[in-house]
Amino acid sequence: MTGSTLGARAPRLTLRRRRQLAGALFALPAVGLVAGLIAVPIGQAIYYSFTQWDGLTSTWIGPSTWTQAFHNPNLWTALENNAWLLLAVPFALGLPLLIAMLLHQRVIGWKIFRSIYFLPTAISWVVLGLVAERFFAYQGTLNSLIHFFGLAHVSTNMLGYESTALSALGITFVFTMIGTNTMLFLTGLATLDTSLEEAARIDGAGRWRIFRHITLPHLSRFIQLAFVMTVIALFSALFSLIFVMTGGGPGYATTTMEFLIYQTGFAQGDFGTAALYGLILFVLTAIVGIVQLRLIGSDE
Amino acid sequence: MAEITFSGVTKVFAGNVTAVDSLDLHVADGEFMVLVGPSGCGKTTALRMLAGLEEISSGTLSIGGQVVNNVLPKDRDVAMVFQNYALYPHMTVAQNMGFALKIRGESKAEVERKVREAATILRLGDYLDRRPRALSGGQRQRVAMGRAIVRSPQAFLMDEPLSNLDAQLRVEMRVEIARIQRLLGVATVYVTHDQIEAMTMGDRVAVMRGGQLQQVAPPQALYDHPANEFVAGFMGSPPMNLLRVRTSPSRGRVGIAVGDQRLDVPAAYGATHDLPRDEDAEVVLGVRPEDIDVVGSDVSGPTLKTRVERREALGAEILVHLSVADSGPASSVAYDEDAVVSRPTTLVARMAPQARVEVGDVLMVRLNEERLHFFDGRAGVTLRRERV
Numbered sequence: 001m002t003g004s005t006l007g008a009r010a011p012r013l014t015l016r017r018r019r020q021l022a023g024a025l026f027a028l029p030a031v032g033l034v035a036g037l038i039a040v041p042i043g044q045a046i047y048y049s050f051t052q053w054d055g056l057t058s059t060w061i062g063p064s065t066w067t068q069a070f071h072n073p074n075l076w077t078a079l080e081n082n083a084w085l086l087l088a089v090p091f092a093l094g095l096p097l098l099i100a101m102l103l104h105q106r107v108i109g110w111k112i113f114r115s116i117y118f119l120p121t122a123i124s125w126v127v128l129g130l131v132a133e134r135f136f137a138y139q140g141t142l143n144s145l146i147h148f149f150g151l152a153h154v155s156t157n158m159l160g161y162e163s164t165a166l167s168a169l170g171i172t173f174v175f176t177m178i179g180t181n182t183m184l185f186l187t188g189l190a191t192l193d194t195s196l197e198e199a200a201r202i203d204g205a206g207r208w209r210i211f212r213h214i215t216l217p218h219l220s221r222f223i224q225l226a227f228v229m230t231v232i233a234l235f236s237a238l239f240s241l242i243f244v245m246t247g248g249g250p251g252y253a254t255t256t257m258e259f260l261i262y263q264t265g266f267a268q269g270d271f272g273t274a275a276l277y278g279l280i281l282f283v284l285t286a287i288v289g290i291v292q293l294r295l296i297g298s299d300e
Numbered sequence: 301m302a303e304i305t306f307s308g309v310t311k312v313f314a315g316n317v318t319a320v321d322s323l324d325l326h327v328a329d330g331e332f333m334v335l336v337g338p339s340g341c342g343k344t345t346a347l348r349m350l351a352g353l354e355e356i357s358s359g360t361l362s363i364g365g366q367v368v369n370n371v372l373p374k375d376r377d378v379a380m381v382f383q384n385y386a387l388y389p390h391m392t393v394a395q396n397m398g399f400a401l402k403i404r405g406e407s408k409a410e411v412e413r414k415v416r417e418a419a420t421i422l423r424l425g426d427y428l429d430r431r432p433r434a435l436s437g438g439q440r441q442r443v444a445m446g447r448a449i450v451r452s453p454q455a456f457l458m459d460e461p462l463s464n465l466d467a468q469l470r471v472e473m474r475v476e477i478a479r480i481q482r483l484l485g486v487a488t489v490y491v492t493h494d495q496i497e498a499m500t501m502g503d504r505v506a507v508m509r510g511g512q513l514q515q516v517a518p519p520q521a522l523y524d525h526p527a528n529e530f531v532a533g534f535m536g537s538p539p540m541n542l543l544r545v546r547t548s549p550s551r552g553r554v555g556i557a558v559g560d561q562r563l564d565v566p567a568a569y570g571a572t573h574d575l576p577r578d579e580d581a582e583v584v585l586g587v588r589p590e591d592i593d594v595v596g597s598d599v600s601g602p603t604l605k606t607r608v609e610r611r612e613a614l615g616a617e618i619l620v621h622l623s624v625a626d627s628g629p630a631s632s633v634a635y636d637e638d639a640v641v642s643r644p645t646t647l648v649a650r651m652a653p654q655a656r657v658e659v660g661d662v663l664m665v666r667l668n669e670e671r672l673h674f675f676d677g678r679a680g681v682t683l684r685r686e687r688v
Contacts, residue, residue: 193384193386198382199447200388200399201352201373201374202373202374202376202378202379203451209403213391
């Protein structure tokens, strides 16, 4: 008789195979959940993008939605607006980084400042939008300040003109992101080993070099995370600000992809096209995410 | 290269905590000075003041004759090795070592040459392209050393650089650091709480306690002639036996009472020590574990009758814990905290492993009469006239 030295009964599966099987079984519920929550809605969106759907009944119309959508100038305006808003991202990262660096110096009253900077995070974006709307309004706080400094001739209604409304929205967006990103960077700074900074000081480094060679490399992962979160928020969380501040206008000046989906689906009742726009937004966000993951991966 | 002088250097932290109290210390050019003491004794604070990482509350600190109280760390030309090494995690070994040179504006070729040179001394040549996380503890330690030596600074400052290594590696690195320091001849201030490092590495050792300098001396002198009870108890493992005893002069000779036994102090001590002549004065008698020998009952000299309480075999030697036997009934030796404090009668003796000693044995032991130490019963300072 040949076979296992451990006993007469040889195992039917190798240990490696059994481990793989067990792993797959354990992963199954999570895979099912992810599939149910992500894959199914995406599949549905793809399906509905080939239909005319009013929210209740859908009729298959083939790829005509796709061809029409890409000829719709509003889609391109929305994409352009999204692209322009990306210019806000460096500010939404740079300002919090600066604030976090200052707070980390433990300046007098830093705890109070920390609370003040973090406060907007705890407030609904609808409220922030209302405050911003009052701030930028023709008789709002911004113009009062401009008048106060004797610059009445440059006072403007930022939300009222196509040329400036998007900037006002971008500024508001930066403001809403400051709290979260500042906290993230402060956390990053708190995990920085102080002896590294001390070693650099003894090695002859001044403030700038310490920031450039010690602090910044340490914070890089936190900055990457903040970047992803900020871009995703920019693409998919601006709705409440736009709704309250401009309603997407004037014209389509502040309509982003996200807002266009709402307008197309709920205002115009064209859910088929809205589903298609949803897919485009999903692909754009996914590209940002994947590029970012690649960057993080290549660093390791 | 330069000498370092602390004069009356004091550090008071917020909350009125005095970490270093009027420290006077001179480190000669090329000298290896070890600052040793228990946690919180101020040794690290003293080092950090020298590095410029802590401000000096009062006193003056000079490096190479220049007062550096208000000089920034980067302008002091000192290199420091940190306890956790503080290697820059995103830089390679070569970049870590060359960082200070790069900042100084040295040419790329020059930086590379110096890094290679240091790497050769430290046997790090094969690891120059690795990041710190891909190195073992001992290698990281060597990189930290390398970062210090490439700069050819005026002084090396080392803050417990071996405390994160395992015991065997620590012994190796102890030798290694001492070798490199001798090779380069740069004044070094080395902070440790490990008295073995202090004994083996330093040209001189400064013992600190509670922010105050207790004694500065070459290691052997410190061991042989401790300035006070603290130094006597701190240096040496196991530490010196310190017995709080009372004088009992008789027939013109100083004697002391240990428990209820009388011990004659050799006459020679009268010439070198300020022993109290009066009856019942409190003194502390110190005797090193290796200065206790088992003898027969008929020998002369300072002998004590003891009982073996515990025996610890360490391989190369055994440590024997002895209680000074009372002549009264055994029950009177029962543990009583007050009695232990007022009349401590336990000794630790270091013996050869061949010594046939078992727990419960009653032994007559002789204290090496040339190596007894006496300290003032109240102030704890040595009664020896000639101080080291």
